[in-house]
Amino acid sequence: MRTVTVFNGDWLFEGKDEVCLPHTAVELPFSYFDEKVYQREFKYEKIFWMQSEWIGKEISVLFEAVMSNAKVFLNGEFIGGHKDGYTPFEIRLTAHLENGHNKLTVIIDGSENPNIPPFGGRIDYLTFAGIYRDVFLKVTEPLSIGLYKVETLDAMAASKSVAVTIEIDNPRNHNVLGQFYAEITDLSGDVLAEKSLLVDSKEISFILDNLINLDLWDIQNPVLYTLRLRLDTDSGRDTVTTHFGFRTAEFTPDGFFLNGREVKIRGLNRHQSYPYSGYALGKNAQERDAEILKNDLKLNLVRTSHYPQSKWFLDHCDRIGLLVFEEIPGWQHIGEDDWKTETIENVGRMIRRDWNHPSIILWGVRINESNDDDALYAQTNRVAHELDPTRQTAGVRYISESNMLEDVYTMNDFILGDFENGGNRPRTALRSQKEITGLNNSVPYLVTEFNGHMFPTKSTDQEQRQAEHVIRHLEVLDAAYGDDNISGAIGWCAFDYNTHKDFGSGDRICHHGVMDMFREPKFAAYAYASQCEPSDEIILKPVTFWARGERNIGGVLPLIVLTNCEEIELQYGDHKPKMIKPDRERFPNLPNAPVIIDRRHFSEDELGLWGMKWEDAVFTGYIDGKPAIEQRFTSEPVPTVLEVKADMAEIDLKSVVRVIVRVLDQAGNKLPFFPEPVTIDVSGAGRRIGPRVVPLRAGSTGFWVQSEDNGLIKLSVSHDRLGTVDQKIQVRLGVDNEPS
Ligand code: GAL
Numbered sequence: 001m002r003t004v005t006v007f008n009g010d011w012l013f014e015g016k017d018e019v020c021l022p023h024t025a026v027e028l029p030f031s032y033f034d035e036k037v038y039q040r041e042f043k044y045e046k047i048f049w050m051q052s053e054w055i056g057k058e059i060s061v062l063f064e065a066v067m068s069n070a071k072v073f074l075n076g077e078f079i080g081g082h083k084d085g086y087t088p089f090e091i092r093l094t095a096h097l098e099n100g101h102n103k104l105t106v107i108i109d110g111s112e113n114p115n116i117p118p119f120g121g122r123i124d125y126l127t128f129a130g131i132y133r134d135v136f137l138k139v140t141e142p143l144s145i146g147l148y149k150v151e152t153l154d155a156m157a158a159s160k161s162v163a164v165t166i167e168i169d170n171p172r173n174h175n176v177l178g179q180f181y182a183e184i185t186d187l188s189g190d191v192l193a194e195k196s197l198l199v200d201s202k203e204i205s206f207i208l209d210n211l212i213n214l215d216l217w218d219i220q221n222p223v224l225y226t227l228r229l230r231l232d233t234d235s236g237r238d239t240v241t242t243h244f245g246f247r248t249a250e251f252t253p254d255g256f257f258l259n260g261r262e263v264k265i266r267g268l269n270r271h272q273s274y275p276y277s278g279y280a281l282g283k284n285a286q287e288r289d290a291e292i293l294k295n296d297l298k299l300n301l302v303r304t305s306h307y308p309q310s311k312w313f314l315d316h317c318d319r320i321g322l323l324v325f326e327e328i329p330g331w332q333h334i335g336e337d338d339w340k341t342e343t344i345e346n347v348g349r350m351i352r353r354d355w356n357h358p359s360i361i362l363w364g365v366r367i368n369e370s371n372d373d374d375a376l377y378a379q380t381n382r383v384a385h386e387l388d389p390t391r392q393t394a395g396v397r398y399i400s401e402s403n404m405l406e407d408v409y410t411m412n413d414f415i416l417g418d419f420e421n422g423g424n425r426p427r428t429a430l431r432s433q434k435e436i437t438g439l440n441n442s443v444p445y446l447v448t449e450f451n452g453h454m455f456p457t458k459s460t461d462q463e464q465r466q467a468e469h470v471i472r473h474l475e476v477l478d479a480a481y482g483d484d485n486i487s488g489a490i491g492w493c494a495f496d497y498n499t500h501k502d503f504g505s506g507d508r509i510c511h512h513g514v515m516d517m518f519r520e521p522k523f524a525a526y527a528y529a530s531q532c533e534p535s536d537e538i539i540l541k542p543v544t545f546w547a548r549g550e551r552n553i554g555g556v557l558p559l560i561v562l563t564n565c566e567e568i569e570l571q572y573g574d575h576k577p578k579m580i581k582p583d584r585e586r587f588p589n590l591p592n593a594p595v596i597i598d599r600r601h602f603s604e605d606e607l608g609l610w611g612m613k614w615e616d617a618v619f620t621g622y623i624d625g626k627p628a629i630e631q632r633f634t635s636e637p638v639p640t641v642l643e644v645k646a647d648m649a650e651i652d653l654k655s656v657v658r659v660i661v662r663v664l665d666q667a668g669n670k671l672p673f674f675p676e677p678v679t680i681d682v683s684g685a686g687r688r689i690g691p692r693v694v695p696l697r698a699g700s701t702g703f704w705v706q707s708e709d710n711g712l713i714k715l716s717v718s719h720d721r722l723g724t725v726d727q728k729i730q731v732r733l734g735v736d737n738e739p740s
Contacts, residue, residue: 002144002238007061007137008654012045019044020654020708024280025110025129027689028498030517031507035500038110038129038278046104048137050097056235058140058171059093061104064133064311067279068116069109075102083116083342085127086307086329087349090138092171106131114335117343117367118306121333124503124510125271125306128278133310141236143176144169145229148242150356151390153207155216155246156260161209162193162244166229168202176202178233184208185226192225199231216259217245217358219300222321224358243318245358251392251408251444256487258323258361264481265323265488266531267301268293268514269449271497272309274704275517276690278498281704284655286312288647292519293494294322298532301361303448303490306331306368308350317359324360325394325410325448325490326350328380330367340376343367347380351387362408362446363388366395369412377405396448400431401438408444408487411436416472417454429479433486442485450476452492452512456505459522459698460673464551466523467543470560473514473527474587474594482589491528495519518702520660526562531591534564538629540621545672546633548614555607558598565621565628568595573615575606579622616667637665639674642722644715650730651707656689657729661717662700670699678719685731686713707731 008021026038063070068085071078074096082089093102110129114120118127146169153161162184168176176199183194193208215223224243231238250257256265270289274281290313293299301323304313308326317324328346347365354360365380377395384393392407398414413436419427433445457469473491480489496513504510509517514524521529526541543560550556561568563582571577580595587593614635621629641664651657663674677695682688682705689704705713710733718724 001236002138002140002240004062004136004138006654007046007135010046011131014043015045021135022132022280022282023130024132024278025108027276028128028278030275030690030694031498031509033508035126035498035508040111041107041109042129044106044108044131047101048104049101050099054097054139056142057094058142058144058169059097060090060138061093062088062090062136062138063131064088064135066106066108066131066133067110067127067129069113070131071107073105073107076105083113084329084346084349085116086309087346088133088353094171115338115342117335117339117346118329118331118333120335120339121331122500122502123331123333124499125331126273126278126498126500126508128273128280130278130280132278132280134282140169141233141238142170142172142174143178143231143233143235144238145231145240147352148229148240148356150227150242150244152244152246155248158212159209160211160214160246161207162211162227163205163207164227164229165203165205168199168204168231170202174235176200178231180204181230181232182206182208183228184211185228187224187226214246217247217318217321218259219263219321219323222319222358224318242356243315244356245318247358249323249361249391251362251446251487253442253444254484256444256446263300263488265301265446265490266477266528267299267303267323267325267488267490268297268494268528269303269305269490269492270309270494271305272307272313273497275498275702277704281656283312284648284651284657285704286310287316288658289313289519290316290320290322292515294320296521297494297514297525297528298536299528301325301488301490302494303327303364305449305493308353311353314354314357314359318357322359324357325362325364326354326360327364327368327396330370332367332369334367334370334373334376343376344379344383347383348387351384355388361391362394363391364396364410365393365406366397368396369398371399372403374403374405377403381405392444394446394448400436404437404439404443408446409433409437410446410448412449412492413447414450414452414454416450416476429475430483430486430489432483444487445485446487447476447480447489449492450489453503453510456511457522457524458505458511459516459520462550463543463545463556467558467560469522469524470527470543470562473524474590477527477531478587478589481591516697518660518700519658520698520700520702523562527594530562530564530594532564534623534628538621538623539564540568540619540629540631542619542631542633544633546617546635546669548610554610557602557607558596561595561597561619563595563621564592565623567622568597569618569620569622569627570597570601571618571620572602572607573617578602632667633669634665634667637667637669637671639663639671639722640666641668642678642717642719642725644717644725644727646705646715646727646729648729650732652732653707653710656704656706658702658704659715659727660700660702661696663696663719663722664699672699674699676719676721678717681716681718682713684714685709685711686729705729
């Protein structure tokens with residue numbers, strides 16, 4: 001029998017601290033730190049005991065990812081390593097185990113080793129050192145199931161089939177002989193197909209066919225099936241399961257088609273980093289990010305800029321129906337020959353790890369924004385196509401007329417912003433694909449970044465700037481929706497992120513997100529969210545703090561209301577309410593254009609001038625002629641409510657949960673310029689990640705809590721004026737993260 005157990009607990013870090021994985025080598029402040037603090041070697045050690053039931057079995061350790069250049073030793077002997085910081089590796093212990101206790105040592109190197117991608121140049125993100133993903137101990141029979149690939153053939157046909165390829169792991173070179181059994185089940189466990197065959201070679205391929213009445217995996221209804229594989233040999237039984245889905249995904253010159261239906265890509269780029277803990281937040285945080293992207297931002301795709309991300313994240317994208325464009329590690333710089341070899345290897349590692357995810361629709365096989373290197377990219381494309389003929393490749397560049405070696409021309413189009421930067425053309429949201437590719441014919445084409453550094457915007461920035469931030473995201477989305485030759489657009493980026501001194505605002509943060517580092521939305525988040533159908537969620541977000549004197553010259557006009565309602569009513573004080581429709585003239589192509597309230601709708605006298613009384617307001621969104629949603633603003637906000645919201649009321653042992661703290665006014669709106677500190681105390685079965693006393697930024701802050709024992713975690717957040725809010729989080733008894 002195979003057992004895969006969590007191997008995260010009881011590691012000795014740097015010879016002194018007992019730590020649990022995932023772990024960041026250096027916990028960092030929120031901002032203004034020296035990123036070199038983690039750029040050195042660190043040591044992790046773990047003692048474990050040889051078990052009698054391991055005799056005759058194969059024992060290995062699975063590292064989901066280690067940053068970076070891991071070297072692994074057992075009882076002082078070097079037994080393997082892995083340079084890349086983003087892909088998993090397995091180290092065989094079997095031949096080196098001793099009776100009694102054994103010591104596993106992992107030396108990692110947080111320095112930016114120029115021989116390892118993405119390093120060698122300057123990169124706009126941080127690569128926080130640590131064993132930052134989970135580690136598992138795997139015990140199998142000498143003959144076991146190794147890599148397995150599930151390909152869905154003719155997904156659109158009434159009668160579907162699944163092609164399965166399996167490699168047998170046979171480190172002792174035994175005679176391969178056994179019986180193999182495969183079974184497909186649906187989520188309720190009903191068996192839909194099965195197959196049994198004799199195995200006498202290292203590789204097995206077979207097809208399960210005549211599968212009828214099956215559902216497609218789609219972004220609305222992401223139906224997954226389970227494939228269970230079993231190998232019976234003389235030495236025993238091995239079983240694995242994986243999930244998969246039936247879907248077709250194709251980028252064409254006329255757009256992107258999912259299951260034959262055109263879907264305009266509306267996405268954002270995601271860095272996998274968090275405040276304080278860098279890369280080292282586990283399953284819950286990874287899954288939560290996928291939910292935020294899908295459910296809060298209403299995106300249909302995420303780009304894993306600029307590296308393979310956690311399997312917890314990708315598994316969840318499969319479950320919730322969020323498309324993924326997955327990337328290899330790299331940023332602008334291409335290194336020497338060994339570096340290039342690692343890059344080609346990285347393509348293979350990424351694809352072999354992730355080829356069974358229905359959510360992944362595109363492999364990135366170019367170093368993000370590098371120059372053409374035909375020899376290198378011919379190889380990365382070849383490897384991708386050989387390993388996975390079912391998916392297209394992409395190569396993200398910022399240069400035009402680059403050699404198109406990939407299936408999809410993917411472009412970071414930062415043209416919007418050029419107009420104020422000495423550019424010689426009028427304000428332009430996106431260039432046409434022909435201008436970029438220089439080709440006479442149309443090709444599959446996708447915009448993979450826009451905005452970002454062209455218009456960094458903090459959640460504490462002036463309302464006027466945030467309104468312009470919103471407009472720029474809307475303009476690019478509108479242009480993408482309006483151009484049949486563009487498959488869609490992926491904005492830079494979802495969340496603010498810590499970065500090197502050479503980028504960002506000097507505070508070691510790139511404030512490029514539509515959400516801050518705690519994943520609290522800026523106004524621009526609603527440029528995306530408001531594009532969903534009202535049946536999904538009714539969105540109404542006036543882009544204002546509702547104050548007379550926040551903008552230059554005063555007032556709140558022009559006022560953008562991000563919404564999917566048909567019409568908006570604005571009631572200002574006791575004045576006669578006005579009904580205003582979405583601005584289709586300015587945004588003809590968006591699924592839902594914003595309402596823009598300006599002097600066409602209110603005279604200056606009506607809204608009042610500088611020096612006149614400022615009044616309350618009510619915005620009401622109408623659907624089918626009826627009021628459907630409302631937001632109220634008070635003209636005299638004072639701190640009224642200290643809100644403390646945990647993402648989950650119950651968590652597993654050794655996992656994390658995010659908690660958001662907000663200070664709200666009488667109408668329930670955040671106080672955008674409230675800088676006062678809150679004190680966060682965590683006791684009982686968990687610990688707080690990050691500092692105890694933190695300022696509010698734009699009316700909110702966040703933190704993560706890690707469960708350490710069974711029982712209750714007690715949170716208490718206090719503020720001088722608003723008192724203390726107590727909350728409890730239950731840690732589920734004895735449940736630990738298991739691999740899927
Ligand atoms: C791009 C780059 C991203 C990020 C972005 C900021 O050039 O690919 O990683 O730096 O600029 O706008």
